[in-house]
Amino acid sequence: MATLRVPASVPPADEDCGQLRKAFAGWGTNEALIIQILAHRNAAQRKLIREVYAATYGDDLLKDLDAELSSDFQRAVLLWTLDPAERDALLAYEATKRLTASNWVIMEIACTRSSQDLFKARQAYHARYKRSIEEDVAYHTAGDFRKLLVPLVTAFRYEGDDVNMTLAKSEAKLLHEKISEKAYNNDEIIRILTTRSKAQLNVTLNQYNNEFGNAINKNLKDDPKDEYLKLLRATIKCLTSPERYFEKVLRLAINRVGTDEWALTRVVTTRAEVDLQHVKEEYHKRNSVPLDRAIAGDTSGDYEKMLLALTGHGDL
Structure with missing residues (x-):
């Protein structure tokens, strides 16, 4: 369920472009106008705005936004304005860079996108960086992390609801055996997690829970400080209940000393058109505070207004 609020009647793209151009003109940038337009247009509408803007003014809207805005607000607007596949490609690229490296972001993209969306992200990566996402992930990771992440980013899972109960029972048993042996990087564990459909995995893990009396992630808490085990647990959570993961x-981004704006921006911009409503419900249930109130208490200015608009609380 998306949180994005789009007006009942959206102006033609050339009108939006004219308004954005106006927002950039003169001495100060009109940030409120930028939010009013871009934070209330869906992916197809934003794509059209970029195309019409380029055709009309001969300029790249993203470059103009980059030049006009700054700080966390700039990043939120730029990530949001990108096509979802381009956005994922950029996030994955950053996640393989030394200063912003994050196995978690790579895993998150690989596990929470549909097969089709992950495929499009790989194509966008290829087009933009002239390399494959797989080779960069393989080059920038090592050991167990590489063993898990490369097949995750190359996955093209079946997306339907058909499941095989016999298979679920045998693979639940296999997972339990390997975990009991503490063989956490075993090929079979990785094969099951990186190839099975999400519906099949849910059935397998329910079977695991019922037969062995423990959720699989409880049994993967052998060493709470083990980074690979943390990533493995997060992978399972992403594949089976992404709203709980997000x-x-x-x-963690909000309730810390100093907000983790990168994580906050990433989740809001990537999930606003997907399942942010479910994430908000989960957040309220877990923290007894609505997400918009938590964001408002932790951010300020145009950045706060942009995030609130994307979570469905800004002015239309």
Whole structure:
């Protein structure tokens, strides 16, 4: 469920472009006008605005936004204005860079996008960086992390609801055996997590829980400080209940000394058109505070207004 609020009647793209151009003119930038337009247009509408802007003014809207805005607000607007596949490609690219490296972001993109969306992100990566996402992930990771992440980013899972109960029972048993042996990087564990459909995995993990009396992630807490085990647990959470995974990312981003704006921006911009409503419900349930109130208490200015608009609380 998306949170994005789009007006009942959206002006033609050339009108939006004229308004954006006006927002950039003169001495100061009209940030409120930028939010009013871009934060209330869906992906197809934003794409059209970029195309019409380029055709009309001969300029790249993203470059103009980059030049006019700054700080966390700039990043939120730029990420939001990108096509979802381009956005994922950029986030994945940053996640393989030394200063912003994050195995978690790579895993998150690989596990919470549909097969089609992940495929489009790989194509966008290829087009923009003239390399494959797989080779960059393989080059910038090592050991167990590489063993898990490369097949995750190359996955093209079946998306339907059909499941095989016999298979679920045998693979639940296999997972339990390997975890009991503490063989956490075993090929079979990685094969099951990186190839099975999400519906099949849910059935397998329910079977695991019922038969062995423990959720699989409880059995993967052998060493709470083990970074690979943390990533493995997060992978399972992303594949089976993404709203719970994203709630935790937001909670950790907000409830810390100094906000983690990168994580906050990433979750809001990537989930606003997907399942942010579910994430908000999960957040409220877990923290007894609505997400918009938590964001408002932790951010300020145009950045706060942009995030609130994307979470469905800004003025239309």
